[in-house]
Amino acid sequence: xxxxxxxLEPPARSSANQVENLLxxxxxxxxxxxxxxxxxSRRSLKAHDFRSAPLLSARDLQKLRLHQTExxxxxxxxxxxxxxxxxxxxxSGLQTVIYRKLVETWAxxxxxxxxxxxxxAGVGLLxxxxxxxxxxxxxxxxxxxxxxxxxxxxxxxxxxxxEQASQLxxxxxxxxxxxxxxxxPGILGHESNGRFVxxxxxxxxxxxxxxxxxLAGEVxxxxxxFPYASLEALIRQLSQGTNSTAEAxxxxxxxxxxxxxxxxDVRVPVAAxxxxxxxxxxxxxxxxxxxxxxxxxxxAAAMExxxxxxxxxxxxxxxxxxxxxxxxxxxxxx
Numbered sequence: 001x002x003x004x005x006x007x008l009e010p011p012a013r014s015s016a017n018q019v020e021n022l023l024x025x026x027x028x029x030x031x032x033x034x035x036x037x038x039x040x041s042r043r044s045l046k047a048h049d050f051r052s053a054p055l056l057s058a059r060d061l062q063k064l065r066l067h068q069t070e071x072x073x074x075x076x077x078x079x080x081x082x083x084x085x086x087x088x089x090x091x092s093g094l095q096t097v098i099y100r101k102l103v104e105t106w107a108x109x110x111x112x113x114x115x116x117x118x119x120x121a122g123v124g125l126l127x128x129x130x131x132x133x134x135x136x137x138x139x140x141x142x143x144x145x146x147x148x149x150x151x152x153x154x155x156x157x158x159x160x161x162x163e164q165a166s167q168l169x170x171x172x173x174x175x176x177x178x179x180x181x182x183x184x185p186g187i188l189g190h191e192s193n194g195r196f197v198x199x200x201x202x203x204x205x206x207x208x209x210x211x212x213x214x215l216a217g218e219v220x221x222x223x224x225x226f227p228y229a230s231l232e233a234l235i236r237q238l239s240q241g242t243n244s245t246a247e248a249x250x251x252x253x254x255x256x257x258x259x260x261x262x263x264x265d266v267r268v269p270v271a272a273x274x275x276x277x278x279x280x281x282x283x284x285x286x287x288x289x290x291x292x293x294x295x296x297x298x299x300a301a302a303m304e305x306x307x308x309x310x311x312x313x314x315x316x317x318x319x320x321x322x323x324x325x326x327x328x329x330x331x332x333x334x
Contacts, residue, residue, distance in 0.1 A: 055096045055205060055228060056235070063238040065094055068209055071176035075169060075211075082168055083139050085215070092221070093210030096228050100202035105223075109153045109192035113166040114199060117174050118184040122227035123199040125206075126166055132213060132220035137161050147218060153192045163187065173209075173224055180234050200227060207231055272303045272315060272326045304332070 056064065069091050076089040106112070111133040113126040128136075131147035137158050139145035154162065167187060174183035191197050200206070204227055211222040274295065279287075303326055305313040315326035 055232075057239070060235055060239045061094065063241075064235055065091070067176065067238055068094060071173055071209075072211060074176065075172045078168060078172060079165070082165065083136065083145065085139060085145055087213060087215040089211060089213050091209070092212035093208065095208055095210075096205050097208050097225075098202070099200050099204045099206050102206055102208060102225060103194045103197075106194040108194070110194060111154065111162060112191040112194055112197060113163070113170070114188040114191065114197070115166075115170050116186045116188060117170075117226070118186065120181075120183065120226075120230045122230045123188065124170075124224065124226040125197070125199065126170055127194075127221075127223040127225070128162070128166070129220040129222070131218070132215070132222070133162050134158075135215060135220075136165050140164065145215065147216075147220075159190050163190070169222065169224070177234065180237055205229070207235075268308050271306045271309075272317070273306065274303055 072089055072091045076087075079089065080086060106127055107130055110130055111128040113128075115124045115126060117124060133154065134148040135145050137154075138148070140161050167185075170185045170187070174185040177183055206225045207228045209224045211224075213220050213222060303315045303317055304311045305315045305326060305328060311332050313331055314329045316329060317324070317326050319325065
């Protein structure tokens, strides 16, 4: 007795169908999961910009804060003498910020100064709050130092007056790095709208030093920004606890004195004299023409050449071309 024939699907076809069904089920489940996550506000996904992550470690930030606090204290003293006013100045912030975000924090119009700190690469920015800028201008023009409520752009005269304070602030900031590097500050220009200042690419990380100045009961801000990449080596050096660079800073030498041609024709008396012996007052009173005084040979070989009655050289007497002369030897100290 033979069994009835049974029709079977090819195994390969059956496996393929099963795999397709599983993939479809997973895809549908995945879509549901995505919708569920997107619908839950508590689990919504947020984009993270790794370029905005802090670049300064806790140690770097601590050392740099101490360093910039010294700058603020020195600047407060100099500004007080410059403006002849009493005020308080303190370090209110120290951070790294992307340039495009820094621009958004500036008022419009504002007081921006572009500067260089040779030999550092990059351009720095000094931003003075407009009300503070107007108060400084008012003080330097002889006023009490009151801020103006108007938001007008500064005139060329006002910018020139405010530049004096800007030079002082920038010079003090550059001078505070003297233990690590010698900087030569220089102002490049001024701007009132930060959106037109394209000194670095928008994504450049800037080191921003924020100062808070309290004057006449009002609090205003000053910001100094410089490309972080240019200062990174110096910041690392501060963190290591040393103020000396890898390359030794040459010790400044005293410049040689320059001759003033106005003294070319001034006549100065020059005399040569001996120190050879001593006489008593009685013998000195008895001297007369024709007497012979004996000279010590050692003293005769050493004379003093005096310039305007001041001894300057030890000299040796002699004869040159039938004339008496002296040969200058070692100089005498003052």
